Amino acid sequence: MTMLLENFIMSLQAIRANKMRSLLTMLGVIIGISSVITIVSIGDSMRNFMTDQYKDVGINRAMVYTRPLDGFYSDSDYFTVDDLDIVLEAMNGDLAYADLNGWSNGTIKRKSLDINVEMQEVAKHFESIANVKIIEGRMINDADINGRRPHIVLPEKTALEIFGTAKCTGKVIEMEVEGERRELTVVGVYRKEMSAASLMLLGNPTAYVPYSYIRNADNHMTFYLNVYFADDADKEAGYRRLTNVIARMKNRQPEEIRMHTVAEEMQQVDMVLGSLSLAVGAIAAISLLVGGIGIMNIMLVSVTERTREIGIRKALGAQPWDIKFQFLTESAIISAAGGIIGTTFGLATVLILGKVVDIAVVVNPGTVLLAVAFSAAVGIGFGFYPASKAANADPIEALRYE
Amino acid sequence: MSKAVIRLTDVSKTYDTGAIQVQALKHVDLVINEGEFVAIMGQSGSGKSTLMNILGCLDRPTSGKFYLGEDDVSVMDPKELATVRNKKIGFVFQSFNLIPRTTALKNVELPMIYARRPKTERRRQAEALLARVGLADRGDHLPNELSGGQKQRVAIARALVNQPQMLLADEPTGNLDTGSSLEIMELFTALNSEGVTVVVVTHEEEIAAYCGRVVRFKDGQLISDLLQEPVRPAAAAKGGDDR
Numbered sequence: 001m002t003m004l005l006e007n008f009i010m011s012l013q014a015i016r017a018n019k020m021r022s023l024l025t026m027l028g029v030i031i032g033i034s035s036v037i038t039i040v041s042i043g044d045s046m047r048n049f050m051t052d053q054y055k056d057v058g059i060n061r062a063m064v065y066t067r068p069l070d071g072f073y074s075d076s077d078y079f080t081v082d083d084l085d086i087v088l089e090a091m092n093g094d095l096a097y098a099d100l101n102g103w104s105n106g107t108i109k110r111k112s113l114d115i116n117v118e119m120q121e122v123a124k125h126f127e128s129i130a131n132v133k134i135i136e137g138r139m140i141n142d143a144d145i146n147g148r149r150p151h152i153v154l155p156e157k158t159a160l161e162i163f164g165t166a167k168c169t170g171k172v173i174e175m176e177v178e179g180e181r182r183e184l185t186v187v188g189v190y191r192k193e194m195s196a197a198s199l200m201l202l203g204n205p206t207a208y209v210p211y212s213y214i215r216n217a218d219n220h221m222t223f224y225l226n227v228y229f230a231d232d233a234d235k236e237a238g239y240r241r242l243t244n245v246i247a248r249m250k251n252r253q254p255e256e257i258r259m260h261t262v263a264e265e266m267q268q269v270d271m272v273l274g275s276l277s278l279a280v281g282a283i284a285a286i287s288l289l290v291g292g293i294g295i296m297n298i299m300l301v302s303v304t305e306r307t308r309e310i311g312i313r314k315a316l317g318a319q320p321w322d323i324k325f326q327f328l329t330e331s332a333i334i335s336a337a338g339g340i341i342g343t344t345f346g347l348a349t350v351l352i353l354g355k356v357v358d359i360a361v362v363v364n365p366g367t368v369l370l371a372v373a374f375s376a377a378v379g380i381g382f383g384f385y386p387a388s389k390a391a392n393a394d395p396i397e398a399l400r401y402e
Numbered sequence: 403m404s405k406a407v408i409r410l411t412d413v414s415k416t417y418d419t420g421a422i423q424v425q426a427l428k429h430v431d432l433v434i435n436e437g438e439f440v441a442i443m444g445q446s447g448s449g450k451s452t453l454m455n456i457l458g459c460l461d462r463p464t465s466g467k468f469y470l471g472e473d474d475v476s477v478m479d480p481k482e483l484a485t486v487r488n489k490k491i492g493f494v495f496q497s498f499n500l501i502p503r504t505t506a507l508k509n510v511e512l513p514m515i516y517a518r519r520p521k522t523e524r525r526r527q528a529e530a531l532l533a534r535v536g537l538a539d540r541g542d543h544l545p546n547e548l549s550g551g552q553k554q555r556v557a558i559a560r561a562l563v564n565q566p567q568m569l570l571a572d573e574p575t576g577n578l579d580t581g582s583s584l585e586i587m588e589l590f591t592a593l594n595s596e597g598v599t600v601v602v603v604t605h606e607e608e609i610a611a612y613c614g615r616v617v618r619f620k621d622g623q624l625i626s627d628l629l630q631e632p633v634r635p636a637a638a639a640k641g642g643d644d645r
Contacts, residue, residue, distance in 0.1 A: 006515050017503050312499045315460060316560070317488020317516045319481055395460045399499070 003322070011330040014302070025298040026338035028291025029378065033342025033371050034349065035284040037363075041350040043277020044362040047270050052360075053201055054266035058131065060096070060233075062261040064225040064242065066250055076250055078221035081212075083249065084123055087225070090245040094233040099123035101226035102211050106175035106182065108162065115161055117175060118204070119152070121211035129228045130190075130208070137169035137188030140208050144187070148212040152184040155205035156191045166191075177214065184209065195358040235263065285374075291338065292378035299331050299386035310390050311398025320391040327387035328380055335379025339372045346371075406469070407568050407599050408434040408457060413466035415452050415622075426452040427463070428622040434568075434601065439594040439632065441610035442603045444619035451572075453619065454603045458491055458570050459483045471567055488516050492561025496573035498553040500545040506532065506556045507541035513564050531559040535589060551582030558589060568599045575609055587612045591632070 015022045066077045084098045102121030107114050122130075124146075127139045135156060144151045152173065159166050162173065166189045173184050192205045211220075225246070229238050239259060247254040303310070310323055347363060354361035415427040427449045434440055444450040455461040456468060459475055462483075468475045470490055478486065487493075500509045510528040519527075532541050535555040545553055554574060561569055571590070575583035591612055594600045602613060610616050611633045618626040 002521055003515070003518065013503060308499070309501055312501060313512070313516075314484065315458070315487060315493050315495075315499075316513045317484050317486075317564075319484045319516070322516055396455055399460075399495075 003325070007326050007329040008333070010326055011333050014306075014330055015333060018302075021298060022334055025294050026334055026341065028294035029288065029335050029338030029375050030291075030342040030345060032284070032288030032291040033339050033375050034346035035287055036281055036371050037343060037346030037368060038349045038353075039284050040277055040281045040367045041346070041361065041363050042353065043273060043281065044364055044367075045350070045354060045359055046277070047273045048362045049197065049359050050269050050273060051266060053198060054262055054269075056131070056198070056202065057262055058129070058228055059263055059266065060129075060229040060231065060235075062227050062229065062239070062242075062259050063101070064227060064246060064257065064259050065223055066246070066252055067256045067258055069256070073223075075221075078223060079225045080221050083225070086249060087227070087242070087245060088125075090249075091238070091242060094230055094238045094241065095227055096230040096233075097123070097125045097129045097228040099126070099211060099226050100220065100222040101224040102215060102220075102222065103206075104177055104209075104214055106173075106177045106184075106207075108173060108175045115158075117154075117158055117173075118206045119177075119209045119214070120206045121214050122208050123211055126208065132190040132192055132205075134188050135191045136166050137186070139188055139190075140210055145210040145212050149210060150182065150184045150213050151187045151210065153188040153190060153208040154186055155207060156189055157204065158207060159186070159189045182214075197357055197359050235261075288374065288378060291375075292335070292382040295331050295335055295379055296382035296386060298334075299327060299383050300389070302330070303327060303386045303390045306390075307393065307398045307401040310393050311395050311401065314393070314395035315399060323393075324387045324391035327390050328383050331383025331387070332376060332379040335375045335383075336372070339375030342375070343368055343372055404435045404437060405471075406433050407436050407438075407471060408432065408601075409467075409469040410456075410463075411467040411469075413456065413463040413468055415449075415456065415461070416464045426622050427456070429466070430622075430624050432617065432624060432627075434599065436567075436599055437594070437597055438615060439590070439600045439613045440602070440615045440617060441613035442601060442617050442619065443605060443607075443610055445605065447621075448619040449622035450603050450619050452622075454570065454572050457568075457601065458493060459486045484516075488513055489564050490567045492558075492564070492566040492569045494554070494557050494561050494569065494571035494574045496576040498545070498550070498557050498577070500553055500556060500560075502545055505542050505544060506537065506548065509545070509556055510560045510563055513560060517564055527563055528559070531562055532556070534562075535559045549582070550578050551585055554578060554582070554586050555589065558586070558593075562593070562598070568601060569593065571600065571602045573604055574602060575604075575606070583609070591634070 068077060079100055081100065084100070087098055088095055099122060104119050104121060106117040106119055108117065122140055122145075124142050127141050130139055137153070140151060140153055143149070154162070154168075156166050159168050162168070163171060168186050169188060171186050173186065175182055175184065194202070194205070227242070229235060239261065243254045243257045243259060246257050313323060347368070350361055350363060410430050410432040413427055413430045414425065417424045417426055430453070442450050442453060452461070456463055459470065462478070463476055466476070470486060473486065475483070475486065501512065507528050510531055511524045514524040514527060529538070529541065532538055535558055537552060537555055537559070540548060540552060545556070548556065569590070575586055578586065587609060590600050590602065602609065604610055613630070614632045615627070615629050617624060
C-alpha cells in the first residue's frame with residue numbers, strides 16, 4: 001500500500017519534471033478518447049433522434065399496396081372508400097385506423113404573399129390515433145367525416161400566419177384547392193413541438209380535413225392504403241392477417257400484397273446508423289492506438305534518460321518489480337489523465353454539438369467507461385515494454401551511464 | 403576473534419567480451435571483520451572496481467565463494483541480491499548519486515521505502531540520520547541546492563538508514579575539495595568508532611591513511627594486505643565549513 005502511494009508520488013514528480021513532454025504525450029490519448037466518445041455519442045444521438053422521428057410518424061403505421069400484374073394496374077388494384085370499412089371490420093379491432101393516404105394543397109390568396117396550407121385528408125377514427133396536442137377547439141371527428149363537413153384543424157403556426165392568433169375556432173378560411181374555391185371553418189388548433197432537425201426531416205406540420213369533404217368520396221380511389229395498427233395488437237400476426245384480408249378482398253395471392261411498415265423501416269435505419277457509428281468509432285479507436293504508441297515512445301526515452309537513476313535505485317535495493325511498477329505507474333497516470341481530459345473534452349463537444357443542431361444528446365455511460373478503461377489499458381499495455389526494460393537493466397551498466 | 407563480515411575464497415571474475423576474455427580478478431582471498439576500516443587501493447585496471455561490484459552484490463564472481471555475513475552471495479539470484487543490497491550494504495559513490503528533483507529527506511528514505519518500512523518510522527529514521535551527518539536543517543533541500551560535501555553526507559545518511567553490515571564507499575572523496583574530503587573521512591572515522599564496518603575503495607594515499615588496514619591490488623591480484631595506525635582527524639577540521 002505504501003509502495004503504491006510512494007510510486008504514485010514519484011511518478012507525479014517525474015511527470016511534473018517534464019510537463020511539456022507529458023502533456024504532448026497525453027495529447028495523443030486525449031484526441032483518441034475524445035474522438036471515440038464524440039463519434040459514438042453522435043451516432044447514438046442520431047439513432048435516438050431517428051427513433052423519435054419514427055415514433056412521431058407513428059410506429060404502428062404501415063402502407064399497403066397491391067403489386068401490379070404484368071406491370072399493369074387494373075381498377076381493382078386501387079383502394080376505395082368502401083374498402084376502408086371492409087378492412088377495418090375484417091381486422092376486428094387490430095387495426096385502429098385506415099385512410100386512402102390523401103393529401104391536398106390549399107392556397108389562401110393574399111394581397112402580398114399567398115399562404116400555402118398542406119392538408120392531410122383524414123378518415124374515421126382519426127381522433128383516436130392523432131398524436132398531437134389540441135390547444136383550441138377539437139380534432140376532426142367521425143361526425144365531420146360522415147357529414148362531409150367543411151371543417152379544418154390547423155397547426156398553431158398556420159393559425160398564427162392566417163389570423164395572428166391561435167384563438168380562431170369558428171372562423172372561416174377561403175382557399176383554392178386544386179382549382180376549386182372552398183370555404184372551411186376552423187374547428188380546432190393543435191400544437192406540435194418540433195426541433196429544427198425534425199422540421200428539416202419531417203417538414204411543417206399539416207392541417208387536417210375530412211377526406212369526404214375534399215374528395216368526391218364515392219368514386220375516389222388511391223394506390224396506397226395508409227393504416228395504423230392498434231397499440232395492443234400483435235404486429236407480426238397483424239401484418240399477416242392484413243395481407244390475407246386484402247388479398248382476399250382484391251382476389252389476389254397474399255404474396256402479391258406489399259406492405260411497408262414504419263417499425264421495419266425504423267429497424268433498418270437504426271441498424272445502418274448503428275453499424276456506421278461502430279465503423280467510424282473503430283477508426284477513431286485507431287487514433288487511440290497511435291496515442292498508446294506515443295506513450296510507449298516517450299516512456300522508452302524516459303527510461304533511457306533515467307538509466308542512472310534506475311541504477312541508483314537498484315543499488316539501494318529496489319527489486320526489479322519496484323522499478324517496473326514505478327514506470328508502469330507513470331505511463332498509467334499519463335494515459336489515465338489523458339483519458340479523463342479526453343472524456344471531458346469529448347462530452348463537452350457532444351453537448352455543444354447537440355445544442356447547436358438542437359438534438360437530444362445520448363451519452364452511453366458504457367461507452368465512456370469503455371473508453372477510459374481502454375486508455376488505462378493502453379497506458380499499462382504500452383508502458384509494459386519500457387518498464388520491463390528498466391526493471392531488467394544491469395545495475396552496474398546503469399550506474400556507469402552518463 | 404570478531405565476526406567476519408566479508409569472506410572471499412578463491413574469487414575470480416572473468417569478463418567475456420567475445421573476442422577476448424579479460425580476467426579482472428584472479429583467485430582473491432580476503433576476510434574483513436566486523437568493525438574494521440579498510441582501504442582497497444590500486445591503479446585503474448587493477449580490479450578494485452570489479453571487487454567493489456562484487457562486494458556490493460551488484461555482480462557475482464565467476465568462480466569462488468563470497469560470504470556476506472552468513473549468506474553465500476555467489477549463488478543468489480537478482481531478487482535476492484537486491485534484498486541483500488537493500489538490507490546489508492550501504493553504498494557511497496564518487497558522484498554522490500542522489501536521485502535528482504527529490505529532497506534530501508526523501509533520498510534518505512528511499513532504501514527504507516524499498517524495505518517496506520512504515521512511513522512514520524521512515525521519517526523518524528531519516529531525520530535522525532540527517533542530524534547525525536550534520537544536515538538536520540537541510541532535509542527539504544533538493545540535491546542541486548546542496549554543496550558537494552553536503553550531497554555526500556546525505557548519501558552517507560542514506561547508506562546507513564537500513565543499518566547495513568557494511569558501508570561500501572567507492573572513491574567517496576573523488577569529486578570533493580580538500581576540506582570536504584577531510585570532513586567526509588572524519589565522518590567515516592567517527593562512524594567506524596561507533597562500530598560500523600567501512601570499506602573505502604580509493605587510489606589516494608591521503609584517504610587510505612585514515613584506515614586501519616590497507617589492501618592493495620594490481621592486475622587483478624591481491625598484492626599486499628597491511629594493518630596500520632590510522633591518521634586521526636585534526637581537531638581543527640571539525641565543524642569546518644565545506645562550502
